[in-house]
Amino acid sequence: MRPRFPLSLLLIAIIWLSNTATTYASHILGGELLYEYTGNLARPNEYKVTARLYQEYLQTNIESTRPTLTVTKGNCSINAERFSTELTRISRITTSPLGCTGDFSYLITVFEGTVQLPPGVWTLSLNEENRSFGMRNIERSEDRGFHIESFLDNTSQLVNNSPKFTSFTLPYLCASQPHRYSFTAFDVDGDSLAYQSVQPQAGNGQQTFCGFPIPYTSYEAGVLQDPVSGQTVNYPARTYSPENPLFSFQIGNGVATPFFQLNAATGELEAFPVISKVGPYVVAVRVNEFRKLNGSWVKIGSVTRDVIYSVFVGSGNRNPRVSGLRVGNGQSAQALDQPIRVAAGQTVSVTLNATDPDAGQTVRFSSDAASVVPGASFQTTGATQGLLTWEVPATLKAGRYSFNVTVADNGCPLNGTEVRTITFLVGSPTLAAKAAQPHILTAFPLPFHDQVQFQLEARRTQAVVVTDELGREVAHLTSRPDGLVVWQPTATVPAGLYFARSIDGRQVARLLRSAAQ
Structure with missing residues (x-):
């Protein structure tokens, strides 16, 4: 339909x-x-x-x-x-x-x-x-x-x-x-x-x-309303250009200045399109x-x-935003625009949090990085939280690398969105990076058919994700309060090799399911 x-x-x-x-x-x-x-x-x-x-x-x-x-x-x-x-x-x-x-x-x-x-x-x-x-x-x-x-x-x-x-x-x-x-x-x-x-x-x-x-095309000089103060401000006549391809302004002290800010190093874009000229x-x-x-x-x-960059008539719905970022098992806070330092061969986990300025709305994270970046995966881990995990290839050259994550709300009639850039500075492999490799957990029995279990290091309730050899998610599990994880796959899960990872990506269990006898 x-x-x-x-x-x-x-x-x-x-x-x-x-x-x-x-x-x-x-x-x-x-x-x-x-x-x-x-x-x-x-x-x-x-x-x-x-x-x-x-x-x-x-x-x-x-x-x-x-x-x-x-x-x-x-x-x-x-x-x-x-x-x-x-x-x-x-x-x-x-x-x-x-x-x-x-x-x-x-x-x-x-x-x-x-x-x-x-x-x-x-x-x-x-x-x-x-x-x-x-x-x-x-x-x-x-x-x-x-x-x-x-x-x-x-x-x-x-x-x-x-x-x-x-x-x-x-x-x-x-x-x-x-x-x-x-x-x-x-x-x-x-x-x-x-x-x-x-x-x-x-x-x-x-x-x-x-x-x-x-x-x-061009537009004539005119007047628009400041959405913050409600005051009217003048804007000059102008022809659109690569430097300013949108009807977008930065408003301050009663003046509207064309605003289109593209970060030459990361590709991140900031703009403030106004309602005077909605359209594509x-x-x-x-x-x-x-x-x-x-x-x-x-x-x-x-x-x-x-x-196409589409600017629609608003209904009062405001965009959500990525509000915080924490790196690693220790969950150390870091500024969103600060590059994350990591070594080739290391696995890094990044926890992202989002907020929405409109009461009663929910947000959701998503990312296409896993389909583009070798070793990258992304999953939602809560109502306002997402986890970006990158197993940095050991052969990757040192340099700057960036991914995108998108956060959207459930506003009506149009969802609000923000697309955020997460940047990594990759260095050469080090002893510290080798030490940061995931801890391998022992699962039993192996191979298994009906049920398999393994013990997480921390004795508390934790989320675990099971993936197949291609990195596709198969199951979401929750450990018992003592850290024990039990997986009883359904009959639709075929025999083969699977990996169970803790939510921070630092603990991994290898699971081998056999065919039914």
């Missing part, structure tokens, strides 16, 4: 669908294009390319879409060396509803393919028709194609994996309140990343393999990747995420 729009989204629906006399093929809300070295010894220059597209749920004719990837060597010109290949769809999911009424959702579709990229300078690009209607900050969005690019310079015969964005939640909020989002990405090679806001692009007419910047905007952020070669920092690649 198709979802209905909540009343608070009706204005945006009208904007998007106001010109439906023309039929388009995809109605793109955003996307990104990533690449990964396959390590295929028989094909030493082979890369897997992944395109992730965000699309309007109501478009049913996208089933046949097979995007064409264009790979250009050198500069983008008619005579440049290039080739094209179709990508194959590997997954499609419908996101969870954004609110409590009408089940408004969007589609995330993932496509993949492989290409050969011998030493050279390469631009990978993708074009789709067309963007969604009524984007407020670019001209005639319904007439503009969607163009996304990534870049690789492997002239020196280096091997590279592009950064991967660690959250798949599109930014949205009820207007006239501060909002925090994040474009942070994880780079498995440990390269240095720098984030910059860039102008969205469309295909260049017949040269669809090249992109050109879409012109921004386009925000594009490029992640530039640098590596030290022969003593100098060289740009070796980049990826761009181009997405």
